[in-house]
Amino acid sequence: ETGVTQSPTHLIKTRGQQVTLRCSSQSGHNTVSWxxxxxxxxxxxxxxxxxxxxxxxxxxxxxxSGLQFPNYSSELNVNALELDDSALYLCASSLKEVSYEQYxxxxxxxxxx
Amino acid sequence: KNEVEQSPQNLTAQEGxxxxxxxxxxxxxxxxxxxxQHPGGGIVSLFMLSSGKKKHGRLIxxxxxxxxxSSLHITASHPRDSAVYIxxxxxxxGSNYKLTFGKGTLLTVNP
Numbered sequence: 001e002t003g004v005t006q007s008p009t010h011l012i013k014t015r016g017q018q019v020t021l022r023c024s025s026q027s028g029h030n031t032v033s034w035x036x037x038x039x040x041x042x043x044x045x046x047x048x049x050x051x052x053x054x055x056x057x058x059x060x061x062x063x064x065s066g067l068q069f070p071n072y073s074s075e076l077n078v079n080a081l082e083l084d085d086s087a088l089y090l091c092a093s094s095l096k097e098v099s100y101e102q103y104x105x106x107x108x109x110x111x112x113x
Numbered sequence: 114k115n116e117v118e119q120s121p122q123n124l125t126a127q128e129g130x131x132x133x134x135x136x137x138x139x140x141x142x143x144x145x146x147x148x149x150q151h152p153g154g155g156i157v158s159l160f161m162l163s164s165g166k167k168k169h170g171r172l173i174x175x176x177x178x179x180x181x182x183s184s185l186h187i188t189a190s191h192p193r194d195s196a197v198y199i200x201x202x203x204x205x206x207g208s209n210y211k212l213t214f215g216k217g218t219l220l221t222v223n224p
Contacts, residue, residue: 042214056209
């Protein structure tokens with residue numbers, strides 16, 4: 001059984017650019033949640049995907065968008081990057097019908113300059 | 114006021130000490146998680162509980178649903194316990210089981 005993986009590990013982008021972050025969910029999990037963690041803060045919920053559909057969204061602007069594929073892996077896309085988007089982006093997978101338990105990936109550290 | 118409050122924000126202990134980290138929340142919940150985050154970012158789930166008490170090795174988590182309060186205890190603390198400990202709740206009433214997090218408690222255990 002493979003755990004949750006994320007790519008890339010680190011990323012440096014310039015303000016105004018676009019970025020795509022990737023998450024492979026744990027085997028058998030059909031739900032992926034994305035979180036943003038600014039330095040020194042707790043993670044904030046961005047959105048969740050369940051069976052390829054968005055299933056809830058936090059207080060993030062539309063330039064944060066996502067996708068979930070038939071194999072339940074997921075992407076987070078951020079357009080028109082701003083300096084404040086610099087953060088650790090975490091994804092967590094779960095099997096929604098069975099448990100509230102979420103399994104976290106190692107995160108992607110995004111720096112916007 | 115945040116929906117999930119943790120205390121203390123920072124905690125320094127000597128090896129062997131008993132440690133308590135507290136979490137209070139203001140919303141109805143379906144479950145509460147205690148998570149551990151080491152430098153570099155990876156988050157590991159320590160406990161998920163919705164009532165009572167759970168124990169795993171030197172770690173104990175308790176929750177009082179009526180008082181909307183949970184505690185994480187570490188017995189016989191060790192320098193390898195140094196990490197950020199985060200409390201997160203699953204809001205009840207939603208369909209997406211999103212987590213709402215506290216800001217975390219930075220624990221440093223000195224040898």
